[in-house]
Amino acid sequence: MSSRDIRLSFGTADYVMLGIMLLGSMSIGLFFAVCGKSQMTNLEYLLGGRRLKALPVCMSLFATFMSAISLIGIPTEIYSYGTMYMYCLIGQVLSYIVATVTLIPLMYPLRVTSVYEYLNLRFKSRTVQLLGAAFGVMTTLSYMTIALLSPALALETAVGIPLWLSIILVGAVGTVYTTLGGMKSVIWTDVFQTFVIFAGIFTVIIKGTMDAGGMDKVWQTSKDTGRIDFSDISFDPRVRHTVWNLSIGLTFYWLANHFTQSSVQRLVSTRSIQDARNVYFFTIPLIVVFISVLCVTGLVLLAYFNEIGCDPLAAGFVKNKNQLVPYFVIHTLSFLPGLSGLYIATIFSGALSTLSSGINSLAANTVQDFLPWFLRYKSEVFVTSVTKTLVCFFGMASTGLAYLAKNFEGPVIQVGYTAIAASNGPLLGLFLLGGLFPQANSSGATVGFLSSIVLSFWQAIGSLRFRYATPVLPLGPTDNCGAPGNISSLFSSTPTYTFTTNNSTDFTTFLNYSTVQGSDRFEMGERDFSFYDVSYVWAPVTGAVMTIVFGLVTSLVSNCFSAEIVRPEAKLLFAFCRKFWYSQRDVLSVQIKLRDHPVNHQ
Known part of the structure; x- marks a missing residue:
């Protein structure tokens, strides 16, 4: 490979x-x-008249959460x-199974439009609803x-598409069709996207595997480079990825996503x-x-x-790891005009589906x-x-926020997960508190949620700023890069890592790899245990558990001083909890109402 092959352009066909x-x-x-014709009612505009079929809704839900970030x-x-990250599949699949027996039997019969209407029904409190x-x-x-x-x-540097153009294209198109069509x-559009x-990711993996020498070569190279x-089954909460934190943490993270407006709607x-x-x-x-295809794509x-x-990362042809995928796509699919554009369209599709669903x-x-x-x-x-005006407003607002945050750097999976889990975990805890425990009241819900939010954001911000960085595995060779500059200084067998402390002073710290190849475990040296060093994967678990514990304790204490304790209706608890907390007569009443009052399709 010569230096003239290094930078390829995004052509007309693309x-x-x-x-x-x-x-x-x-x-x-x-x-x-x-x-x-019936878009003039909010029921039709926001819920499609409650007449949508399972398969297109399934594909829409998939496209929403499997975004450009993924x-x-x-x-x-x-x-x-x-490959330790592949254990995320266990957590994701478990979350869908759990949501099937908790979320759906609870929310569907209530006929809510906003998921947070449930909080008002359950806790009899507008304050809790508004907080959520x-x-x-x-x-x-x-x-x-x-x-x-x-x-x-990623596209700006690797492909040459200006940052403002990408953001405005996705923002404008998504806002227009969502505002108009509801x-x-x-x-x-999510079905189309x-x-x-899938067309994009399968095209890339097939051609990339052929260019890399076949799947056997891909596997052997991945094995040789660690x-x-x-195999990491460590119980140390500081280890970035283990079987346990990915299985448990991702279950809570995705269950929290199921209890969001985009999913319930x-x-x-x-x-x-x-x-x-x-x-x-x-x-x-x-x-x-x-997920499996994307994990193999990484290999x-x-x-x-x-x-x-x-x-290209070792040689300095891309600025950070987030640009590797589009850079690779332009390289491997450039043999046929338009194929690179197909994958870039895939990335745009992921962003569009998230935007349209979100607004x-x-x-x-x-x-x-x-x-x-x-x-x-x-x-x-x-x-x-008014609803259509709000859709348009939120579309423009999210587009503007994306442009204002243009200095973002870092691994998008980790940063995105950490930022979202800081509030998603406590929110999940709020719904679990209401659905699991009839003793929980509005005071407990408020105290539990706010306490958990404060602690979760404290831990999230602290971990992003102060935790030890986990070293990446050794990068690839640069022998055939055409010597674009000081490659040797960018690539060495002993990597160093530079990050910013609280006083914005850069310093270099050397981190020792574990003796286990491929493990993301690292030695902490003489550093004492720090809450900030806990793996980001545990964030939604701690947020949800803290909300439940603080909320339940506060509720039990306040109930001791209450003149009258009002138990919620059985239908406001998870279906599997009703038999435990309520009489058979109450549970049967809920089942009869569900049977005799099906969803109105008018």
């Missing part, structure tokens, strides 16, 4: 492919705006730290910001409770295939760069949680117009 994807998404939105972050994670909704909105905005920004940053537009995503490792838009269950059953194989990246003898859910939260007093006596046409 821009055409990207344009086709964006035009297809916009066309679907326009179709539902023009042909959707498309860029997961291969980079495997490339940098090895406020932090839910903040979490969604944070997630959308990272989902818009991370691919834009939930049906979001669902069916799901096909684009990437293949499934889709589930309650289906025709029946069985359709809602099928959404999760259908999503599980999609998730397994998607293919490594083998390909070793095969050509030039690691739709934010509008629903605002209307149902924050403005019911203002919209109570207004006409359906007026309420729907």
